[in-house]
Amino acid sequence: MSTVISTKSSADNTALRDQLAVRSWKVPIVFAALAVFAVVVFAVFGPEGHATFRLSQEQDAWQLPDLVLPAKASGIVAALACVVLALMSYLQTKAVGRTARWVSSSFTVVFVAGFLIWIIGGTKTQNITLVGLFTGAMLIVTPLVFGSLSGVLCERSGVVNIAIEGQLLAGAFTAALVGSITGNAFAGLFAAAVAGLLVGFLLAAFSIKYLVNQIIVGVVLNVLVAGLTGFLFEKIMKIKVAGATIYNQPPHLPDLPIPVLSEIPIIGPTFFRQSVLGYLMLVLVAGIWFALFRTRWGLRIRAVGEHPQAADTMGINVNRTRFLNVLAGGAVAGVGGAYFTLVAVSSFSKDMTGGLGFIALAALIFGRWNPIGAFLAALLFGVAGNLKSILQLAVTPVDGQFLAMLPYALTILAVAGLVGKSRAPAASGIPYVKG
Amino acid sequence: MTDAQTEPAPHGNAAPTEETAPAGSAGEADLTGAAAPIKLPESGAEKDGGGKNGKNGAETGDGLIREIMTGSGLVSLLAVVVALLIGAILIAVTDSRVAAAAGYFFAQPGDTFAAMWAAVSEAYGALLRGATYDPNARTWLGQLGIFETLTFATPLILAGLAVTIAFRAGLFNIGAQGQIILGAIFAGAIGFGIELPPGIHLLAVIVGGAVGGAIWGGIAGFLKARTGAHEVIVTIMLNYIAVNLVLYLLKNQLKDPGSSNPVSPPMHQSALFPLLLGPNFRLHAGFILSVLAVIAVAWLLNRSTLGFEFRAIGANPNAARTAGMVVTRGYILVMLISGALSGLAGVAQISGTERSLDAEVAGNIGFDAITVALLGRSTPWGTFFAALLFGAFKAGGTSMAVNADVSIDIVLVVQSLIVLFIAAPPLVRAIFRIKSGPGKTKPAKNTSIVTKSTGGAAV
Numbered sequence: 001m002s003t004v005i006s007t008k009s010s011a012d013n014t015a016l017r018d019q020l021a022v023r024s025w026k027v028p029i030v031f032a033a034l035a036v037f038a039v040v041v042f043a044v045f046g047p048e049g050h051a052t053f054r055l056s057q058e059q060d061a062w063q064l065p066d067l068v069l070p071a072k073a074s075g076i077v078a079a080l081a082c083v084v085l086a087l088m089s090y091l092q093t094k095a096v097g098r099t100a101r102w103v104s105s106s107f108t109v110v111f112v113a114g115f116l117i118w119i120i121g122g123t124k125t126q127n128i129t130l131v132g133l134f135t136g137a138m139l140i141v142t143p144l145v146f147g148s149l150s151g152v153l154c155e156r157s158g159v160v161n162i163a164i165e166g167q168l169l170a171g172a173f174t175a176a177l178v179g180s181i182t183g184n185a186f187a188g189l190f191a192a193a194v195a196g197l198l199v200g201f202l203l204a205a206f207s208i209k210y211l212v213n214q215i216i217v218g219v220v221l222n223v224l225v226a227g228l229t230g231f232l233f234e235k236i237m238k239i240k241v242a243g244a245t246i247y248n249q250p251p252h253l254p255d256l257p258i259p260v261l262s263e264i265p266i267i268g269p270t271f272f273r274q275s276v277l278g279y280l281m282l283v284l285v286a287g288i289w290f291a292l293f294r295t296r297w298g299l300r301i302r303a304v305g306e307h308p309q310a311a312d313t314m315g316i317n318v319n320r321t322r323f324l325n326v327l328a329g330g331a332v333a334g335v336g337g338a339y340f341t342l343v344a345v346s347s348f349s350k351d352m353t354g355g356l357g358f359i360a361l362a363a364l365i366f367g368r369w370n371p372i373g374a375f376l377a378a379l380l381f382g383v384a385g386n387l388k389s390i391l392q393l394a395v396t397p398v399d400g401q402f403l404a405m406l407p408y409a410l411t412i413l414a415v416a417g418l419v420g421k422s423r424a425p426a427a428s429g430i431p432y433v434k435g
Numbered sequence: 436m437t438d439a440q441t442e443p444a445p446h447g448n449a450a451p452t453e454e455t456a457p458a459g460s461a462g463e464a465d466l467t468g469a470a471a472p473i474k475l476p477e478s479g480a481e482k483d484g485g486g487k488n489g490k491n492g493a494e495t496g497d498g499l500i501r502e503i504m505t506g507s508g509l510v511s512l513l514a515v516v517v518a519l520l521i522g523a524i525l526i527a528v529t530d531s532r533v534a535a536a537a538g539y540f541f542a543q544p545g546d547t548f549a550a551m552w553a554a555v556s557e558a559y560g561a562l563l564r565g566a567t568y569d570p571n572a573r574t575w576l577g578q579l580g581i582f583e584t585l586t587f588a589t590p591l592i593l594a595g596l597a598v599t600i601a602f603r604a605g606l607f608n609i610g611a612q613g614q615i616i617l618g619a620i621f622a623g624a625i626g627f628g629i630e631l632p633p634g635i636h637l638l639a640v641i642v643g644g645a646v647g648g649a650i651w652g653g654i655a656g657f658l659k660a661r662t663g664a665h666e667v668i669v670t671i672m673l674n675y676i677a678v679n680l681v682l683y684l685l686k687n688q689l690k691d692p693g694s695s696n697p698v699s700p701p702m703h704q705s706a707l708f709p710l711l712l713g714p715n716f717r718l719h720a721g722f723i724l725s726v727l728a729v730i731a732v733a734w735l736l737n738r739s740t741l742g743f744e745f746r747a748i749g750a751n752p753n754a755a756r757t758a759g760m761v762v763t764r765g766y767i768l769v770m771l772i773s774g775a776l777s778g779l780a781g782v783a784q785i786s787g788t789e790r791s792l793d794a795e796v797a798g799n800i801g802f803d804a805i806t807v808a809l810l811g812r813s814t815p816w817g818t819f820f821a822a823l824l825f826g827a828f829k830a831g832g833t834s835m836a837v838n839a840d841v842s843i844d845i846v847l848v849v850q851s852l853i854v855l856f857i858a859a860p861p862l863v864r865a866i867f868r869i870k871s872g873p874g875k876t877k878p879a880k881n882t883s884i885v886t887k888s889t890g891g892a893a894v
Contacts, residue, residue: 162667202855210859215607215667217858219805220851227847228525234842235529350844358671365668401683408672415664424665 031086042075052127071121078114141382146336147360148374153329162218165357166225171337176348179250196334305425514856530554565834566827588826594804597776605749610670612801613677618778621647626706644782652774660763699792721783
């Protein structure tokens with residue numbers, strides 16, 4: 001077939017491609033709908049007054065003045081930009097069958113900016129500290145990214161990991177317990193990795209060795225870890241010695257600001273004034289991406305996740321690869337769980353992960369099973385989540401609960417193929433039995 | 436796809452030594468699957484349920500004993516035993532008296548074991564008494580914990596049926612939680628929002644709750660049918676959307692104006708289930724509704740054309756499509772029914788026990804329902820008895836927390852361990868060194884629980 005095509009002239013080739021290309025109108029349609037929304041909400045019914053974004057903190061090397069935007073005028077600009085970009089998306093789809101990536105990303109940025117201006121302009125105080133928004137978001141983003149990376153490792157090798165929530169919780173609990181006993185935060189961190197690895201081991205043992213349905217194991221492991229940590233929390237962590245709960249006072253992982261970089265406005269406090277876990281997160285995102293898509297190891301893993309029979313034929317031990325990946329994923333999620341008790345707050349409480357493991361799953365899917373995609377999705381979900389908590393007390397045009405729904409709704413749209421097409425590794429969830 | 440459809444008989448299964456029996460049985464199950472892809476795993480599963488409660492007359496005595504001794508019945512029982520044992524170990528090692536006695540273990544080891552026994556027997560004794568009958572309690576309600584068991588079991592039965600029916604069509608409904616919330620929202624809006632004559636009002640609440648749940652389940656079914664979106668992902672996400680939706684409504688439209696908390700006004704009296712045993716007990720007519728639902732689902736699955744279609748789709752969607760069934764329609768219908776059943780669980784909550792809507796209306800029922808359905812092996816009556824067991828755990832767990840100072844979280848541990856062990860029969864067989872026995876004449880029976888519970892379908 002390919003040889004036939006290659007012998008034809010290039011004109012024929014284009015014509016053939018035009019015939020074969022499946023023009024998906026979903027993207028332009030979604031963009032058009034959002035643009036209409038932007039015109040109506042941001043522009044026509046936009047709030048009067050100004051939206052103030054405070055950009056700098058005192059520690060910053062150079063101070064930026066507050067960004068004061070006239071809410072309505074900015075809304076009109078954003079809405080017009082949305083309309084133009086939606087039109088471009090339409091034209092591109094008509095011409096080449098798909099929307100260019102830069103159009104999609106600019107549309108997203110413009111729409112989010114317009115949304116922020118609208119929502120801040122609509123509140124009573126009409127101002128927000130951008131640094132606070134982003135640094136607060138990192139409290140959610142960091143465990144989310146670790147959770148998503150765990151999912152990436154597992155699912156790329158063909159094992160669905162619904163137990164992210166349990167791995168995070170196990171990590172959080174163990175970090176608090178071991179950290180309190182040893183008085184050393186890094187011992188807690190290590191123990192958290194081991195705890196996550198143990199949950200991963202159960203997932204791997206039951207789903208790979210005993211061929212139990214992976215989703216069942218994941219669901220049950222979440223319950224098991226919730227019950228176990230809850231029980232031990234009541235039994236051990238509430239023991240008081242001299243009036244203090246000595247087993248629930250983990251030390252804090254110190255912040256390690258990077259010189260110079262940490263003084264850049266907004267970016268500095270968000271990314272370069274973190275604990276060791278924050279930097280580990282950035283390293284892991286880049287590292288796992290590189291390993292998966294640029295190394296032989298990654299190629300093997302993806303082969304196992306996409307077509308285990310073929311991988312097996314080529315001499316890769318499918319089930320051992322999966323087992324090791326699930327273990328690694330468990331350890332990564334466990335470390336992410338340590339963030340809850342060693343960085344975010346300094347004590348364990350029951351069910352403190354609060355469903356974040358499932359948002360991590362959402363970020364993984366929304367990020368198309370790609371470490372960097374998952375990282376960006378986690379950033380988006382984190383900002384949305386933190387915006388919700390910031391706006392909790394303010395009277396806003398849109399209720400915080402709808403912001404909280406955003407990650408879930410976007411994920412449903414993504415798996416339904418309305419916003420891009422999110423496709424899982426082909427063999428994800430299917431046990432491999434050599435035969 | 437599970438191995439039953441995609442793989443040819445896997446003779447070279449991973450560990451040939453300790454689990455020759457299960458590997459062989461899996462192989463046989465695959466053979467039957469390959470030979471007759473549309474053959475439904477229903478018969479074996481139904482016999483399990485019938486065998487357990489002794490109602491199945493068709494099963495001969497010899498067959499029944501063999502089934503109990505070698506088949507999944509024994510595995511289920513042993514799974515419960517092992518789970519309780521692990522729970523007992525946890526209770527014993529975390530008990531303060533045991534810790535004290537262990538301090539002089541080498542001087543008087545007997546003390547340690549006595550303390551362990553005391554801790555465990557106290558906890559499990561309180562659990563058992565709380566769930567059934569406690570002669571020492573001060574009130575009637577406290578004495579007859581069995582009725583609390585039934586009360587707790589009611590929503591579990593309904594939600595468990597929801598998961599069960601979806602399993603049988605090969606769908607994994609993790610969204611019972613969200614569907615319960617939606618059912619409760621709809622039922623509540625009718626129950627405290629409008630006035631209707633008695634009887635009609637309760638009926639309207641029940642129908643409304645079912646519709647609410649069906650909408651939420653239907654979304655997942657529709658997206659699965661139309662776009663292929665994986666129902667597990669969609670239902671998980673819908674759960675969290677439902678939680679936020681109810682929080683939003685409780686702050687605004689459905690808020691009780693007389694209260695500063697996010698709760699709804701109380702349900703009208705006419706919208707409540709009548710109490711079955713007078714005002715001293717919480718047991719309400721929702722329990723009868725749940726039993727009726729079990730009968731209805733059993734009929735639907737085993738006696739109706741639609742149920743046959745569901746099971747066929749669950750066993751092998753491609754074969755079902757070839758046989759002329761509309762698989763997409765089946766997905767949508769089964770999720771509508773599943774959602775409606777979960778919605779009824781929401782009605783049982785709001786019209787039975789809670790009596791007003793709050794954010795915690797679904798508790799943990801939606802997730803417990805998954806374990807209930809798995810323990811019940813995805814048969815309606817199996818689900819019923821599994822829900823009774825879990826209801827007993829809940830009722831007894833409260834009394835255990837109060838009387839024996841053992842956190843109710845241990846119940847979660849035991850429940851999840853039970854399901855883990857049941858889902859992996861080879862593991863339990865390995866622990867107890869049970870051979871699969873001579874029951875090989877009916878290979879379908881030895882199918883792994885997962886294949887059976889999901890109707891052998893892709894998850």
